[in-house]
Amino acid sequence: MAQPKPHVHSDDCPGCHAAPEVAFARHDHSHCADDVLARAEALAAAQGARLTPVRRRVLEILLEEHRALGAYDVLQRLAAEGFGNQPPVAYRALDFLVENGLAHRIRRLNAFAACMHPGEAHAPAFLICRACNHVAEAPAATVRAELDGAAEALGFLIERSNIEALGLCPACRSAGE
């Protein structure tokens, strides 16, 4: 129970593909979400973090789509389901998820998105489609390496960073502007 559950890869699982364009590709999203949720649960258990009902529900809500939701959007959902209806309820759950690597905060949108790669140590760049609002995590190891280098050249020590891009996803791009 303390070991992260081994994740069985398969061709059916978009989350398993090396390429992380999942968010922008047509796929079996319930599988996708279930998979992430299972990994998140295992990860939380392994870390001794308590994935309580509210927190779990918030993660599920975020997982419903590859989009980012505002805290108040989440709150509305929670309230409708009998959880607390005050902002701190949503913010606390969201903060928990972010701190435990189960969700990301998208500053450009004042919103939050489920992490699609929980546990796979990563510090992604976020690609936000301005047309369909989908958000994807792009692998950003090399980007961050460059950034760390640029900072180090100035004697600056980076502790946390956020890289976000706004533009058009493949689908909206070909859908013509």
Next chain:
Amino acid sequence: MAQPKPHVHSDDCPGCHAAPEVAFARHDHSHCADDVLARAEALAAAQGARLTPVRRRVLEILLEEHRALGAYDVLQRLAAEGFGNQPPVAYRALDFLVENGLAHRIRRLNAFAACMHPGEAHAPAFLICRACNHVAEAPAATVRAELDGAAEALGFLIERSNIEALGLCPACRSAGE
């Protein structure tokens, strides 16, 4: 008047150095600010953008320090000087400056900082010192090249992006913690 004023380089002017660690180095800031302001004026003229009194004043305020100011901080200053005292006054001026490349929005801080390199087409990464709150623009051409590449690999077309890092500047770093 339509040509950007040629900028005379000198060893005294930190803004002239290739290395952009200016924000984190001790320097003659009034020179630094005056210089940027002059270039901003020339640039605005060249672009046909009207650097009106409020807008100019906001830029001056931002230029007083290498820090980012919230819209309401700016507004307070403006109000004290006889300009309007309602949020849109500050937001409009700030938006103008951002759109014309004279200031940057730092999303992580919900704040704005003067651009220290107006006109020199750039899309910097921001280095934010969590100890002294100074903000510097790091050259990010290579970082952005990597980012564009990563996005392109997913078929995503980046239109705008923000790269921000939080950490410790050289001074605060050696000041221990």
Next chain:
DNA sequence: CCTATGTATGTTATAAGATAACATGTCAAG
């Protein structure tokens, strides 16, 4: 000169995002 037009500024009001502070509940270790 003056007036129509576009742009800038000012004001009112409110929306949207976030947190401080405190009360209550829950669960597991001692």
Next chain:
DNA sequence: CTTGACATGTTATCTTATAACATACATAGG
């Protein structure tokens, strides 16, 4: 079964941002 740590709930407030409308100001055309 009680204590302590953590989680949830609630009240109130704060900060950030924008919509909508009114007024002034510059300037190009008549």
